[in-house]
Amino acid sequence: MSTNTPTTPSTDAESKSSDAETTQSDDVSDRPAVLEADDIDHAYGTVSVLENVSTTVDAGAVTALIGPNGSGKTTLLRVLAGLLEPTAGSVIYRGDAAARRIGYLPQQPAFRPGFTVLETLRFYSSLVGADEAETDAVDRLETVGLADAADRPVEALSGGMTRLVGIAQATIGDPPVVVLDEPASGLDPGMSRHVFEIASELAAEGTAVLLSSHDLALVDRTADEVAVLDEGRIVRQGPPATMRATLEVDSLRAVYEESVAADAGTVRVQGVTDE
Numbered sequence: 001m002s003t004n005t006p007t008t009p010s011t012d013a014e015s016k017s018s019d020a021e022t023t024q025s026d027d028v029s030d031r032p033a034v035l036e037a038d039d040i041d042h043a044y045g046t047v048s049v050l051e052n053v054s055t056t057v058d059a060g061a062v063t064a065l066i067g068p069n070g071s072g073k074t075t076l077l078r079v080l081a082g083l084l085e086p087t088a089g090s091v092i093y094r095g096d097a098a099a100r101r102i103g104y105l106p107q108q109p110a111f112r113p114g115f116t117v118l119e120t121l122r123f124y125s126s127l128v129g130a131d132e133a134e135t136d137a138v139d140r141l142e143t144v145g146l147a148d149a150a151d152r153p154v155e156a157l158s159g160g161m162t163r164l165v166g167i168a169q170a171t172i173g174d175p176p177v178v179v180l181d182e183p184a185s186g187l188d189p190g191m192s193r194h195v196f197e198i199a200s201e202l203a204a205e206g207t208a209v210l211l212s213s214h215d216l217a218l219v220d221r222t223a224d225e226v227a228v229l230d231e232g233r234i235v236r237q238g239p240p241a242t243m244r245a246t247l248e249v250d251s252l253r254a255v256y257e258e259s260v261a262a263d264a265g266t267v268r269v270q271g272v273t274d275e
């Protein structure tokens, strides 16, 4: 990911965390941009939510958006995923031709009641023309650890299980870009780690994975690139190790605290909170 906002230089050595469990990719040099966003603004009515965001989302990498509540992460993800038209600027897809270019997990996934988990995923597989819709659906369920829930009606799932079905749904058709809005929200610690591992595995296979998260420890360990969003602007971006080194701090949490203006305990509401 690159932006026209403050950036930090990256080197291969710096991009690798010393954490033994890190899954960050080794090589940052040959990741082609799959999505290219240029000078994005977005406003809901008169409320400006994104300003001058220019960035790329790269193949073979996990890119994480972090930022306070209301800073514009969901809005930016939806613009990049092509689900929301920006008020100004453009998003260009530069990936390969694909039946499904972008898979998307919404912040609050919901599925039509009355069908089982397997039927639901089979339906999504058939939409993207998967020849082996049944096998594909079963594989996705196994990947997210939900094979035992295959025959359960979707309305009988817990919140965390529904999110896992959403993640499975987002990867159907092997889209070159997978956008996950807070994929670990509501998941227990083990499943949160598992979901980030899935993101890493997708990136290792060449997928451009873009996610948002408030779990800074998992982001620190997993993401190849991080963009810090504050009040609709990317205020810092780069590999987490580079950001830590630049600011001479030992955690992404400290980078975050140095980068955002929000006071703990107060949500800055764009269009309402005074500058």
Ligand SMILES: Nc1ncnc2c1ncn2[C@@H]1O[C@H](COP(=O)(O)OP(=O)(O)OP(=O)(O)O)[C@@H](O)[C@H]1O
Pocket: 044, 047, 049, 067, 068, 069, 070, 071, 072, 073, 074, 075, 076, 268, 269, 270
């Ligand atoms: N449909 C909408 N109409 C008007 N304002 C909206 C709409 N959706 C979002 N907003 C406003 O846009 C701003 C950014 O919201 P967004 O959901 O993108 O933030 P976020 O960073 O994803 O927040 P969170 O971490 O709480 O999920 C907020 O001030 C929000 O109230």
